[in-house]
Amino acid sequence: MVYLDHAATTPLDPRVAAAMADPDVLLAANPASNHVAGRESARIVERARAAVAALIGARSDEVIFTSGATESDNLAIQGAARYRAHRGRHLVTMRTEHKAVTDTFRALEKQGFEVTWVAPETDGRLSLDALDAALRPDTQLVSVMHVNNETGIIQDVAAIGALCRSRGILYHCDAAQSAGKLELDVEAACIDLTSVSAHKLYGPQGVGALYVADRAGVEVEPLLFGGGQEKRLRPGTLPVRLIAGFGKASALAVAERADALAHTRGMRKRLWPGIRDLPDLVRNGDDDSYPGIVNVSAAGVEGESLMLGMEPVCVASGSACNSASGESSYVLRAMGRSDVLAQSAIRFSFGRGTSDEDIDVAIERYRWAVAHLRAIAPAA
Amino acid sequence: MQVGDPYNDTVRSLFRAPGHAGPCEPVAGRVATGRASAASDGPRVELCADVVDGRLGTCRFRAWRCPHLIAAAELLCRLCENRPLDDAPFPANEVSRRLSVPVHKQGLVLMLEDAYNALLENALEATR
Numbered sequence: 443m444v445y446l447d448h449a450a451t452t453p454l455d456p457r458v459a460a461a462m463a464d465p466d467v468l469l470a471a472n473p474a475s476n477h478v479a480g481r482e483s484a485r486i487v488e489r490a491r492a493a494v495a496a497l498i499g500a501r502s503d504e505v506i507f508t509s510g511a512t513e514s515d516n517l518a519i520q521g522a523a524r525y526r527a528h529r530g531r532h533l534v535t536m537r538t539e540h541k542a543v544t545d546t547f548r549a550l551e552k553q554g555f556e557v558t559w560v561a562p563e564t565d566g567r568l569s570l571d572a573l574d575a576a577l578r579p580d581t582q583l584v585s586v587m588h589v590n591n592e593t594g595i596i597q598d599v600a601a602i603g604a605l606c607r608s609r610g611i612l613y614h615c616d617a618a619q620s621a622g623k624l625e626l627d628v629e630a631a632c633i634d635l636t637s638v639s640a641h642k643l644y645g646p647q648g649v650g651a652l653y654v655a656d657r658a659g660v661e662v663e664p665l666l667f668g669g670g671q672e673k674r675l676r677p678g679t680l681p682v683r684l685i686a687g688f689g690k691a692s693a694l695a696v697a698e699r700a701d702a703l704a705h706t707r708g709m710r711k712r713l714w715p716g717i718r719d720l721p722d723l724v725r726n727g728d729d730d731s732y733p734g735i736v737n738v739s740a741a742g743v744e745g746e747s748l749m750l751g752m753e754p755v756c757v758a759s760g761s762a763c764n765s766a767s768g769e770s771s772y773v774l775r776a777m778g779r780s781d782v783l784a785q786s787a788i789r790f791s792f793g794r795g796t797s798d799e800d801i802d803v804a805i806e807r808y809r810w811a812v813a814h815l816r817a818i819a820p821a822a
Numbered sequence: 823m824q825v826g827d828p829y830n831d832t833v834r835s836l837f838r839a840p841g842h843a844g845p846c847e848p849v850a851g852r853v854a855t856g857r858a859s860a861a862s863d864g865p866r867v868e869l870c871a872d873v874v875d876g877r878l879g880t881c882r883f884r885a886w887r888c889p890h891l892i893a894a895a896e897l898l899c900r901l902c903e904n905r906p907l908d909d910a911p912f913p914a915n916e917v918s919r920r921l922s923v924p925v926h927k928q929g930l931v932l933m934l935e936d937a938y939n940a941l942l943e944n945a946l947e948a949t950r
Contacts, residue, residue, distance in 0.1 A: 746888045750829060750837060761888070781863045818843045818892060820857070820868040820884035 444755045444800045449591055449619060449735050449791035454687075455644035461690035462646065462683050470682040474671065483682045490689025497692045498617065498636055499627035500653045506672045507685055510650035511618035512542040514637030515585075517652055517676065518614045519546045521662025522583050522635060523555055526612070530580030531555045534573070534611075536587075537776035538562050538595075542637075543585055543616055544772075564778045565728065566595035570605060577605075583612045588626060589619040592760070592773045592789055593727045594735030596624070603632030612660060618642050618650075622695030623703065623734060628653055634660045640684070644794070645691030649684035652676075702794055706734040709792040709801055716805035720812055724783055726774055736790045739774070739783040742822070743815040748788055751811025755804045760787030782822075830922045833893040840892060842899035846870030846882045852948040854878075856941030858933045867895055867934055869941045873948050877906050890923050891930045897921065898934060907945055912938045 445453070461467065466486065471479035473487050492502045508514045523533055535547050537559050547557045558576040563569055568586055577584075584606050588599050599615050606613035614635040617626055621636075622643035628636050636653035640646055654660060654675070662675060669677035695702075710733040717723065722741035737760075740748070745761030760771030762785060770784035779787075790804060829837070846853050852873050859866035865887035872879030881899035885892050894917050901913050912935045917923070923931055 742886075744887050747837070747892060750834070750889045785863075815886075818840060818884055819886040820866055 444803050446790045446792060446796065446800065446804055447756045447758055448793035448796075449594075449642075449789060450758055451641045451647065452644045452793055453795070454646060455691060455694060455794075457694060458645055458687045458690045462687040464686070467683055467686045472679050473682060474669075474679070483680075486682055486686050486689075487680055490685045490692075493689040493692040493696075494638070494651050495653075496696055497621050497626075498638065498653055499629055500636075501656065504653050504656050506652045506654060506676050507680060507688075508650045508652055508676055509648055510641070511540075511616060511637040511639035512650075513676075514639075514650050514652035515540070515542040515614075515616055516546050517662060517665055518635040518637060518654075519543065519583065519585055520550065520665060521675070522612050522614065522660075523550055524663045525661045526582040527555075530578075530582050532558070532578050532581045533583045533585075534558045534560060534576045534581055535585040536560050536562060536568055538566060538590055538592075538773045539585065539587055540591055540616055540618070543587070547585070561776055562595075566590060566593050566726070566731075566773075566777050568597050568602065570598070570601055573602065574605060577609055577611065581609070581611050583614060585614040585616070587616040587619070589617075589624065589732045589735075590773065591619050592735075592758075592771060592787075593737045593777075594619075594731035594733070594791075595727055596620075596730065596732055599626075599633060600631040606634075607632040610659075619735075620732065622692060622699065623706075624732065625699075628655070635662070640688035640691055643691050643695045646684045646687040649681055649688045651688070698794075703733070705794065705796075706732075706792045709733070709796050710736055712798060712801045713790060713792075713805060716801070717808055720809065724779070726777065726779065726787060734792050737774075737787055738790075739779060739787045740812045740816075741783060741786065742819050743786045743812055745770075745785055745787055747815050748786065748808075748811050751814055752788075752804070752807040755807045757804075758789040758791070760784045760789070828924065829889055832897075833889055833921050836893035836896040836921075837889045840883075840896040842882055842896055843884065843892075844882055845884075846872075846880075854941050854945035854948050856937045856939065856944055858936035858940065860929070860933055865891055865930055865933060867891060867937045869895070869898070869937050871902070871941060871945065873907070873945045876908070876949060877904055878902050878910060878945065879904070887930065888927065890921060890927050891934065893921055894923070894931060894934050898938060902938075907942065907949065910942060 473484035621638040639650040726737040745759030774784040857868040883895040
């Protein structure tokens with residue numbers, strides 16, 4: 443098997459697994475309990491919180507643990523929209539955001555909020571002029587991700603943050619794909635709310651965090667009730683083992699970020715020249731995208747068949763056939779790709795363990811599968 | 823959520839080596855064709871076959887969409903070759919059973935049946 447689906451989830455780093463198996467962590471008493479074991483758990487949680495905060499240039503007291511980026515997105519967007527609803531009910535996001543964001547905004551639309559959906563340029567990037575034009579006096583929140591999960595396109599979050607800050611609008615950034623991989627300083631970028639996830643950076647599945655800037659006006663209403671944990675924003679007993687793993691994964695990601703980025707650049711540099719000469723190939727991204735993701739469409743083939751033809755290489759596709767929604771990639775269609783091209787999209791995403799040999803197998807399988815399926819396909 | 827492998831061994835085998843994929847090259851007799859598609863950009867399939875002495879001869883197909891459709895078209899060609907035109911019903915149950923076609927893809931089997939029925943009609947016309 444060749445695993446090139448790191449944008450979906452990353453394998454658990456053995457060093458993270460070891461940290462989670464530490465005897466103190468294994469005890470995992472309730473950190474809210476006022477006894478020796480509880481206090482030790484609380485120390486473990488706070489060490490992890492500091493490590494997660496360092497990932498994004500935040501302070502520890504600005505980080506709230508959640509079950510993952512989806513919950514963080516929901517808490518940030520719903521929580522901020524509701525908190526500020528008395529000031530206005532207009533919200534802005536992009537058509538290319540992750541479902542955790544788009545579906546949350548759709549839910550808010552049903553609750554009477556008005557959402558402006560900004561389309562990207564054909565290169566997938568947000569035009570600041572388009573964002574500026576979408577903002578209104580009653581706009582309360584903008585949500586634009588850092589790195590797109592399908593294409594790897596990087597948005598200029600600092601420019602977006604500066605624009606929002608100048609208008610007194612909260613800025614939420616889904617950084618699930620970028621945290622630990624690219625430099626991100628939430629304070630310098632004027633980001634008020636940021637979602638991150640452990641399992642995208644070699645940590646355990648089931649834990650994430652929300653950054654809530656300690657700044658006047660940045661408030662969110664809780665979605666859940668039942669306890670005072672996490673500053674009363676996210677009640678429930680903290681999953682100490684998962685949090686310890688998240689902390690270790692964050693520390694490793696920061697320490698090894700430069701090397702990891704150089705490694706993924708090398709993988710992209712090996713993959714793309716190996717397939718770019720195929721006829722009618724469209725790259726959904728460019729050299730300025732996050733190098734750990736390469737997304738390509740091949741006219742005349744269909745993504746699900748392409749995935750099967752590429753086995754044992756594990757990749758993701760934009761095909762409608764294997765999507766839960768029955769639609770082809772809405773991200774690629776928002777970038778102006780036809781439905782047929784969106785159906786044919788394959789996302790290769792690299793990680794720490796990806797080798798030159800893995801890339802060579804992927805190139806060979808991709809070329810075979812494209813040729814095979816084009817030979818079978820009838821004329822359009 | 824999808825659980826388990828969506829493709830059985832038959833689907834994998836037919837998908838990887840579809841011996842009947844390709845353009846129709848008549849050996850003898852006349853060539854009958856049938857095609858069907860779901861929408862302009864949707865799944866589509868083309869079938870063709872030699873018509874020889876009131877029978878379907880060599881069958882060929884082309885298909886675009888998911889592995890189940892490609893495998894189903896290949897299986898159909900294998901099952902229908904040399905069948906008499908007046909006794910060649912679409913083997914819907916056999917296709918669905920052998921390929922374990924999931925419920926949400928049964929529409930592709932119906933589309934293949936449409937293409938096959940068009941092929942048979944065209945073949946019968948050719949013999950009149």
